Structures are given as structure tokens and as C-alpha cells.
Amino acid sequence: xxxxxxxxxxxxxxxxxxxxxxxxxxxxxxxxxxxxxxxxxxxxxxxxxxxxxxxxxxxxxxxxxxxxxxxxxxxxxxxxxxxxxxxxxxxxxxxxxxxxxxxxxxxxxxxxxxxxxxxxxxxxxxxxxxxxxxxxxxxxxxxxxxxxxxxxxxxxxxxxxxxxxxxxxxxxxxxxxxxxxxxxxxxxxxxxxxxxxxxxxxxxxxxxxxxxxxxxxxxxxxxxxxxxxxxxxxxxxxxxxxxxxxxxxxxxxxxxxxxxxxxxxxxxxxxxxxxxxxxxxxxxxxxxxxxxxxxxxxxxxxxxxxxxxxxxxxxxxxxxxxxxxx
Numbered sequence: 001x002x003x004x005x006x007x008x009x010x011x012x013x014x015x016x017x018x019x020x021x022x023x024x025x026x027x028x029x030x031x032x033x034x035x036x037x038x039x040x041x042x043x044x045x046x047x048x049x050x051x052x053x054x055x056x057x058x059x060x061x062x063x064x065x066x067x068x069x070x071x072x073x074x075x076x077x078x079x080x081x082x083x084x085x086x087x088x089x090x091x092x093x094x095x096x097x098x099x100x101x102x103x104x105x106x107x108x109x110x111x112x113x114x115x116x117x118x119x120x121x122x123x124x125x126x127x128x129x130x131x132x133x134x135x136x137x138x139x140x141x142x143x144x145x146x147x148x149x150x151x152x153x154x155x156x157x158x159x160x161x162x163x164x165x166x167x168x169x170x171x172x173x174x175x176x177x178x179x180x181x182x183x184x185x186x187x188x189x190x191x192x193x194x195x196x197x198x199x200x201x202x203x204x205x206x207x208x209x210x211x212x213x214x215x216x217x218x219x220x221x222x223x224x225x226x227x228x229x230x231x232x233x234x235x236x237x238x239x240x241x242x243x244x245x246x247x248x249x250x251x252x253x254x255x256x257x258x259x260x261x262x263x264x265x266x267x268x269x270x271x272x273x274x275x276x277x278x279x280x281x282x283x284x285x286x287x288x289x290x291x292x293x294x295x296x297x298x299x300x301x302x303x304x305x306x307x308x309x310x311x312x313x314x315x316x317x318x319x320x321x322x323x324x325x326x
């Protein structure tokens with residue numbers, strides 16, 4: 001997924017209340033009782049299939065919501081849309097959100113998580129596999145600048161000196177990996193392997209999560225003000241969204257073709273790519289306790305992992321009470 005990591009940036013000015021620019025492509029279903037604006041983290045792709053399924057089947061309307069779905073992109077910072085009031089709820093990553101809380105006093109609460117395990121990982125070619133952090137010693141790893149600190153944390157957690165790995169900037173393009181100019185790259189393991197395979201190579205990957213950097217991804221975030229004022233609506237959003245995800249993940253090959261001429265139109269990606277993505281993300285999202293579930297163990301793992309990169313998270317930054325109301 002080219003440029004996937006770039007969406008995780010959170011500029012220091014965001015928490016000061018700067019609004020992002022107008023975003024094209026806002027899609028609204030028929031009117032329902034209560035307006036609610038939802039900011040996605042990236043362009044329309046399989047990462048958001050559950051929400052598309054919920055919208056198309058009228059699940060938000062059934063919960064009394066008039067949902068405005070706002071797609072993301074490389075210039076959209078989800079936390080900024082919350083601070084500016086453009087969005088009521090947004091998908092973010094806990095590192096950017098919690099850093100904003102700690103460093104800037106941003107009034108955020110994490111009320112759920114889409115991914116139980118973050119899909120970011122190390123991607124390499126099967127012909128030159130990097131299967132563990134130890135395999136990176138003496139190798140060249142391309143990393144988006146915004147994610148260098150996460151990779152360094154993973155290396156530290158595995159007792160590897162970062163000086164032993166040649167970390168170079170990643171331009172969100174797997175071509176250098178395919179050509180053998182680098183040994184591995186940091187990217188979404190749910191998508192980039194498909195791109196590599198389309199170029200005639202076989203890819204392999206591992207998650208940072210599986211080697212100590214145990215953070216969620218696409219965390220569901222609101223401001224404290226919205227949490228107080230729209231609790232009922234947020235619970236309704238969680239319920240409807242969970243139903244959409246349950247439908248979508250029941251068979252990951254079913255829903256992407258239905259979105260070919262609507263949600264996925266104009267992205268330049270094939271439906272086969274979206275099916276690959278949807279299938280790969282299924283085990284990272286599902287949990288026996290239901291989509292978005294956060295338990296004490298998972299929250300503590302986030303706190304511990306963020307501590308490794310100098311971000312002092314606390315349990316109070318997470319609020320599981322809305323999930324308990326579902």
C-alpha cells in the first residue's frame with residue numbers, strides 16, 4: 001500500500017486546533033436521526049470494508065445515525081479533524097494519539113480498536129527472506145521516516161543494536177526491494193506482498209507486533225467533549241460498525257466486488273488486491289469478544305510498547321466503558 005505509513009503523521013500544530021483543508025468525496029447516506037461525522041485514516045480500500053458494508057446495509061440508520069463518512073489520504077491527519085470539530089470519531093494509531101495527549105495535552109480518548117494486532121511489519125523477498133529481527137543485522141532496511149522510531153524500538157526490544165542495521169528512507173515503493181537494492185522494507189503486511197507478487201516475486205513478512213512492538217492500529221478516537229456529549233451516538237456507531245465488520249469478515253472475498261463501482265471506484269487498485277487485503281487483515285481484526293474489543297492485557301501491551309519509544313501512556317487514555325454498553 002504505497003504511502004500507507006504517511007497517513008500516520010500527526011503534526012505538532014494539530015493539537016493547537018488547526019483545521020485540515022476541505023476533503024473531497026464525502027459520502028452521505030439517507031438522512032437519519034442524529035448526524036455523526038466519521039474520519040477514516042486513509043483512502044477507500046479494504047481497510048474500511050466493514051464500515052462500507054454497514055453503510056450499504058443501513059446499519060447506521062437502524063441505530064438512529066445520519067453518518068457522514070470522510071475518507072482519508074496523505075494530507076489528512078485524523079487527529080486534526082477531531083480537534084477542529086470536523087469529525088466526531090476518527091481512526092488513528094495509538095502512538096500518534098497518545099503522543100499528542102502526553103506532549104500537547106490533546107483531549108483524546110481511545111474507545112476501541114479495529115486492529116488487535118498492528119499490520120505494520122517487515123516485508124522481504126522469499127528468495128532473500130528476513131524472518132526475524134535478528135535477520136536484519138548487516139542488512140539494508142527501508143523505513144518511512146515517520147516509522148523509524150518504531151523500528152528502533154522493535155530492535156531494542158530484541159536486543160539488537162540499531163547501528164547493526166542499515167536503515168534508509170522508504171519512498172513507499174516496493175520497486176527497490178524487487179530489484180534487490182534493499183533487503184527489506186517496513187510496510188503494511190496486508191497489502192504490499194500482493195503488489196510484489198504482481199511483479200513476479202514472492203514476498204514474506206513478519207509483524208513488529210510479534211516481536212515486541214505490541215500496539216493496536218486504527219484505534220477509535222474521540223475528544224473528551226464528544227464522549228460526554230454524544231455517548232449514546234458513539235455506542236450506536238460501535239454497534240453498527242461491528243455488524244458491518246462481522247458481515248464483511250464472514251467471507252473476505254464477498255464484499256470487495258460489491259464496492260467496485262462505488263467505494264473503490266477510481267482508486268486504481270484491483271478488486272483482487274482488495275480481496276487479498278481483506279483476507280490478510282481478518283486474523284488481525286477478529287477477537288472472540290467482538291470487533292473493537294480492548295482488554296486490560298492488550299492495553300497494557302500498548303503501554304509497555306510505547307514506553308520503549310519514550311511515550312508515557314496510561315490506562316486512563318483508554319476508555320472501554322462504551323464497549324461494555326453495547
